Amino acid sequence: MITLAFCYWVAGIMFAIFAIITAFDSSNAKRWTSAMFWALLATSFLAGDYLGDLGNGLLVLGLLGIAGTGQLGKGAQPGASEADKRAQAAMRGNRIFLPALIIPAAALIGTLAFKHWPTIADPKQATLIALAFGVLIALAACFAWLRPGHATPFRDGHRLMEQVGWAAILPQMLASLGAVFAAAGVGQAVGAVIGDAIPHGSLLGAVIVYGLGMALFTIVMGNAFAAFPVMAGAIGVPILIHQQGGDPAVIAAIGMLAGFCGTLMTPMAANFNLVPAALLELKDRYGVIRMQIGTAVPMLIVNIAFIYWFGFR
Amino acid sequence: MLVLIGIVIIVAGFVLRFNPLLVIAASALATGLAAGMSPVEILSAFGKAFNDSRYVSIIWIVLPVIALLERFGLQERARALVATMRGATVGRLLIGYMLLRQLTAALGLVSIAGPAQTVRPLVAPMAQAAAPPEASEEARAMAAATDNIGLFFGEDMFLAIGSILLMKGLLEGYGIMLEPLQLSVWAIPSAIAAFLIHGLRLIFFDRRLRRMVSASSAGPVEASE
Numbered sequence: 296m297i298t299l300a301f302c303y304w305v306a307g308i309m310f311a312i313f314a315i316i317t318a319f320d321s322s323n324a325k326r327w328t329s330a331m332f333w334a335l336l337a338t339s340f341l342a343g344d345y346l347g348d349l350g351n352g353l354l355v356l357g358l359l360g361i362a363g364t365g366q367l368g369k370g371a372q373p374g375a376s377e378a379d380k381r382a383q384a385a386m387r388g389n390r391i392f393l394p395a396l397i398i399p400a401a402a403l404i405g406t407l408a409f410k411h412w413p414t415i416a417d418p419k420q421a422t423l424i425a426l427a428f429g430v431l432i433a434l435a436a437c438f439a440w441l442r443p444g445h446a447t448p449f450r451d452g453h454r455l456m457e458q459v460g461w462a463a464i465l466p467q468m469l470a471s472l473g474a475v476f477a478a479a480g481v482g483q484a485v486g487a488v489i490g491d492a493i494p495h496g497s498l499l500g501a502v503i504v505y506g507l508g509m510a511l512f513t514i515v516m517g518n519a520f521a522a523f524p525v526m527a528g529a530i531g532v533p534i535l536i537h538q539q540g541g542d543p544a545v546i547a548a549i550g551m552l553a554g555f556c557g558t559l560m561t562p563m564a565a566n567f568n569l570v571p572a573a574l575l576e577l578k579d580r581y582g583v584i585r586m587q588i589g590t591a592v593p594m595l596i597v598n599i600a601f602i603y604w605f606g607f608r
Numbered sequence: 609m610l611v612l613i614g615i616v617i618i619v620a621g622f623v624l625r626f627n628p629l630l631v632i633a634a635s636a637l638a639t640g641l642a643a644g645m646s647p648v649e650i651l652s653a654f655g656k657a658f659n660d661s662r663y664v665s666i667i668w669i670v671l672p673v674i675a676l677l678e679r680f681g682l683q684e685r686a687r688a689l690v691a692t693m694r695g696a697t698v699g700r701l702l703i704g705y706m707l708l709r710q711l712t713a714a715l716g717l718v719s720i721a722g723p724a725q726t727v728r729p730l731v732a733p734m735a736q737a738a739a740p741p742e743a744s745e746e747a748r749a750m751a752a753a754t755d756n757i758g759l760f761f762g763e764d765m766f767l768a769i770g771s772i773l774l775m776k777g778l779l780e781g782y783g784i785m786l787e788p789l790q791l792s793v794w795a796i797p798s799a800i801a802a803f804l805i806h807g808l809r810l811i812f813f814d815r816r817l818r819r820m821v822s823a824s825s826a827g828p829v830e831a832s833e
Contacts, residue, residue, distance in 0.1 A: 302666045309669055336665075343659040349648065352655025363630040375679040384681025384688065391685050395677050395729060398670060399720035406717070422719045423666055433673045441680055451679055452672030459668075461629055466664045468632050472614075474657030475636045475650065479611045479643035488612075515615050520771060524778055532782045543784045547775040548764065548794035555760040559753075562622050566664060569628075571723035571752035575732050577745060580625075586746070586753035590806045594761075597801045605794065 297416040302427040307340030309452070316453045317370070325368030332361045336464065355471070362461035369457035394433050394440070401429025462573040466566035469517050476516070485512060486529035493530060498539050499603060505530045506599035509550050510557035517563025519554030526550065535606065545606035553598040559591035560584060614639030670724050678729060686730045687737035698738045698747050699814035702754045703807050705731055709758030710799060714765035727755050740821045750813060754806065761802035764795035
């Protein structure tokens with residue numbers, strides 16, 4: 296059966312190629328430490344399961360030591376020129392969209408197929424496995440149709456990866472911090488603080504603390520999944536459901552969405568907020584968050600109102 | 609209570625704009641020490657979690673394909689396509705994209721779009737092409753923001769998404785039995801509200817861009833470029 300390990304192999308090989316390209320890139324003043332960074336990441340994907348917990352911890356220290364001290368540099372090799380790209384675009388017309396659509400199409404078809412035939416691939420990871428297949432199929436199609444040099448997709452992809460830089464591992468680092476927080480009991484400590492903040496006897500007050508608490512705790516943790524167990528345990532279940540007799544489905548479902556409003560406002564949710572800013576080469580690292588606040592704040596108010604209206608009909 | 613020191617470090621670190629990687633490391637160390645863990649235990653816990661969450665970073669495998677297609681003019685083509693659409697504005701484009709993103713996410717298709725898959729190669733260049741040059745940065749940021757908003761307020765309408773399963777499992781622990789469908793239907797009112805609120809903001813965004821254009825060009829805008 297195909298599992299997530301297959302995706303890790305694909306990613307590991309790609310990062311290994313990036314490491315080799317970096318090592319040979321004399322235009323990068325920090326090429327050795329930079330190559331080491333991508334090589335460590337490749338090691339994590341290819342051999343992480345054999346390193347042991349402490350081994351993986353040391354690997355993370357290595358990544359931190361390079362990226363945290365500014366030793367992750369980028370090369371200055373020029374990519375394709377604008378004029379060149381325009382000429383290529385004029386030549387092929389809208390057919391250039393087709394290979395780009397292979398990836399989502401394969402993700403869609405693969406997800407449905409793997410769910411239907413669960414013996415082929417792990418149905419829990421169907422989408423990611425299908426996505427990896429989509430990438431390989433699209434790459435093969437591009438080689439057959441566009442006939443680039445063998446290394447060209449990897450050189451171009453490497454340039455884009457360098458643009459993202461250390462932000463590439465930020466989401467994974469934050470997920471790991473969440474695990475340390477969980478082990479240290481941060482959730483319970485926050486729950487205790489918030490539990491003291493609830494005004495007694497006021498239903499509206501309790502709903503507001505619950506909704507705001509979901510958003511605020513999500514802003515701190517970067518993830519509504521981490522906030523939900525804490526807020527449900529501190530307010531949602533004991534006060535809103537048991538004491539006030541609210542509808543559990545509404546309190547859980549819309550409470551989670553109040554948390555999502557927090558996700559839109561925090562740099563801690565790096566994969567949604569900081570990585571796109573890096574990928575789009577925005578000058579302001581917080582540019583995407585700035586655009587989201589205007590929707591997130593009214594949506595938070597709306598969600599709190601919905602919990603109050605629909606939860607206690 | 610002492611374990612909350614990690615949260616203080618995170619907030620201070622992000623506000624002061626230190627390198628986030630170092631802030632995370634400092635926060636993990638302080639939190640672990642406050643909870644009575646040894647440095648080796650903290651490092652092991654962090655390493656294990658890092659290894660377990662590698663799936664978060666798999667998305668980077670799309671970069672070689674996307675970058676190659678950009679070499680062959682993908683972004684230019686996306687811009688040219690917008691130029692041929694009569695009446696295309698940033699707002700209208702992004703409202704259409706948001707609707708598509710919400711509907712596909714509601715069917716569980718969360719990974720078919722995203723910052724690397726669709727926003728950078730297609731949506732951002734289209735938005736940029738429909739915006740005046742001085743607003744291109746904002747238009748691109750708005751494209752990424754719209755992608756997130758469409759995803760967040762679409763995905764919970766799907767039965768088997770992670771957050772629905774988390775809620776179901778957690779409530780079961782308190783003796784409350786719910787079917788995923790009972791939870792996912794309550795995502796619908798917020799999905800509609802998000803479409804209306806963000807849609808309205810996009811319409812206002814268009815108006816602001818129009819004022820920008822008429823302010824910067826004292827005279828009719830040249831159609832050819």
